[in-house]
Amino acid sequence: MSLFLERMVNGLADGSIYALVALALVVVFRSTGQLNFAQGEIGTTGAFVVSTLTLSGWPVWVSIVVAMVVGLLIAASVERVVIRPIEHRNPGAVIVALIGVFLGVNQLNAMIWGVDARRLPSVFPDGADDFVTVFGTPLRVARLGVIGVLVVLLVLLFLLFTRTKIGLAMRAVANNQESSNLVGIRVGGVLVLGWGLAGAIGVLAAVMLAPSAGLSTTLMLSPFLLGSVAAVLGGLDSPVGAVVGGLIIGVTEAFIVGYVDFLGADMLLPVMLVILLAVLLLRPSGLFGSERVERV
Amino acid sequence: MQLPLRYARGSWQHWAGRVLLFGGVGLFMYRAVTEWSRSGLGLLADALIIAIAVTGLNLITGYTGQLSLGHAGFFAIGAFVAAMLVTGKVWTPFLDDNLWTPGWTLPVVAVVCFAVGMVVGIPALRLKGIYLALVTLVFTEAVRAFFKYDRFEGVTGGATGIKGFNYLPPSWTGLDGRADLVKWFFWLALGILILVSILVSGLVRSRIGRAMIAVRDNETAAAVMGVNLFSIKTVVFGLSGAIAGVAGALFALKLTLVEADVPIFGLFGSVTLLVAMVVGGAAQSWGPLVGAMFYVFVNDFARSVGEDPSNAIVLGWFVDAGTQLNGLGGVVFGILLILFARFVPLGAVGTAKIWRAKAVVVVPKIAMPAVAGAATGAGTGEGAGTDETEAATIASTDPEADEAGTAT
Amino acid sequence: MSGAPLLSVSGLRAGYGPIEVLHGLDFAVSEGEIVVILGANGAGKTTTMRAVSGLIARQGTIDFAGHSIGHAKPDAIVRGGISQVPQGRGTFTDLTVEDNLLAGGYTVGGSLDEDLERWYGVFPRLGERSDQKAGSLSGGEQQMLAIARAMMSRPKLLLCDEPSLGLAPLITKELFQVLGSLRDEHGMSLLIVEQNAGLSLELADRAYVLETGSIVATGTGEELLADDTVREAYLGVVS
16 A cells, blocks of 8 residues: 555656646647647756756755746747747748757757756755655655645646636637737737746746756656657647646556556556557547547 | 740750759769768768658658658667567578578568558548657657567667677678778668669659648548548558668668667657758658758768767767767757748758759740740740740649648 | 718728738728628628738728827727627637637726626627637627627727628628617727628618729618619629
């Protein structure tokens, strides 16, 4: 029982990272219909910023906030400078450009901060005795903290989208850009904001992951992949789906490693591929996604 | 004299132009073989191998419009299968020691990758754009995970990979064993690239090719007009995978080692192929070669800028997983992808064609302006009057110009 | 009513890329008027609407309530008092009816409660369905929603792009009654582009006929209804 609980929490904690990535991807997809390939790498940049700042003596929380702002600015610029001009002329080419952003940011990170791994301090107490005991199982505070961050973020996003004017504007733009123009919403501004928000969330995800995974330029490669799978599984336009998808993947990963002997952690991706294909072939819009009717 | 000059298809001027083009390239290749250093020729051979893989990608992404980030996966499968066959890891009843001659691994790899490609093509039926790109990406990484898996170590080499094999030039080539190893791979890669390019060219000009382009431009319309989406997507995916797989086999045989944890077998590999395709020009017959050469040589240059120039050993930089990946090269290519997506969607070759068409254009005989006594249709381009607009219209629907479709 | 028209357009040119669709239009709407622009498919009706709302690039003079809006951005035009009911309703299908209305009031500061009450009063069916997703409403209900949403920004001029499109005749009658009441009871000015000549010309104070990007006729609603060319072209009446 205690091993089960521990694995569950680990799975949920990793799943929370994937859920954060998936959420950011959904925010972008809902407003612009694009898959932000550079999502993970912008997060990595933010994590490096935190590292640099904390090494210079800045307090961790402040560094994180600064890094999230940096992530916001980078993502917002990508929308304004890369996506918008290309989408206007050649929508099919946008994903190519986004792959270019992915490559560029990843390599830029390597150029600026080098390719060696470094340590990032955890926001949560992460020493050897920092755990709470639940049902007789020691659960690490740091891991519970990550899950907590996800929950808090979800609440904040929910409030943003349902109770604020700007949240309403974002939902409107995601649904119908032309009508949004007609009611006086500045669509361009909303798009930039959506991307910026996704960038900030991405940084948060990276910063939550880095302390345990080690910070290097490859930090978010796998989480991006799994987060994308989570987002697609859940339905690219469903925030709920993103979270559910992320948690499912995290828990599956934890349990495969623990319980399914002949597979092991390395086979996670092939397993994910099979699951992904199965779900998509049965429900092309994902588990929670809404059917998009294509007008011919 | 009025530009553009118009020449009839099949006229001597048309053939002269072709001879000039192929002759020029041939001359370049000849000089490379006879005069370049071993490392330089090795890079060129690498470029040819990449060009083969990009030709495969071009088939499904450039011509058929299905964005695939899975071709590094096919490349990897080809590489590993070839290595496994050559080192006797696959039980083969009719061979003693199960040791395959390297040459024969190529057709086997082609068949295996074709089968896998067809299976991968099935999701393409239901998934569009982003979704397909993501599934193929997961496929690539899943393939890599599969070959890295330690339980399969006996067969696939697991984390350490497979080493200790090679492909020496057979005696009929007149090349001398190890000394001419690079030359041998150069010729081999060149030969296969030519073969594959002819195959793809022929396919594109055929009914199947038109169906592919129809699927790319408007799938629903294509289906309504009778294109069998299932066969097109699966078969073309299979073919493109087979081609990329053969490239992978060549890569492995040339490098004499395969290990799973290497950038080119994963996400970065697929991105590499995409960069080469976009820069060279999607849906262009010369695109893959131009793009691959650009990529390999620029990357090597970028790498040598970052470290000692003396170490540009063939494909060595692919092998160093992340530690010697030169950031500058990657940043440049990332920016190039963005710039090309925005400003040069037709790629280098496509854009060059457009410029060339301002000076010289090849039109069907029937569109040649009527010049007194030129009933045979092999007239020169200096027409006048109303026929010009007609020729211009027909020229603009010339399939050769048509190849220059949108990148994705 | 003041002397100068509320909306005054002259020499309006607009198009898509290299294709010019409107070749210099002149028209005007005075306060409290319903003006109809009649046109067949491809005449340029929607292009005209988009031009006035600032959604596309345009040349020419567009004056509204004393201000030149020929180069204004869409959101400024909404704030300035022009609101559009787009072709095909354009409701936010994933949002609830109430959220649609709130979105309509985006440019209005302060509480929208009174506005909501008012328009639920005019369109009681919307009030009944206030928590339903707009996409689940019938065509007629969505049209009402689109109008109510447009009114939430407290406009002076309402643009309607083919409001009768895709609606059953009975619903269309009801719709035009609503549009009429907006003028009579709520003091609105309306500019409607339509293909449906019969009902719209009956409703209109004045009308223009648009053919392939140029205005070819103008007059009061009654005048055009009686005009033979109009009757033949748009009402199918052979004289």
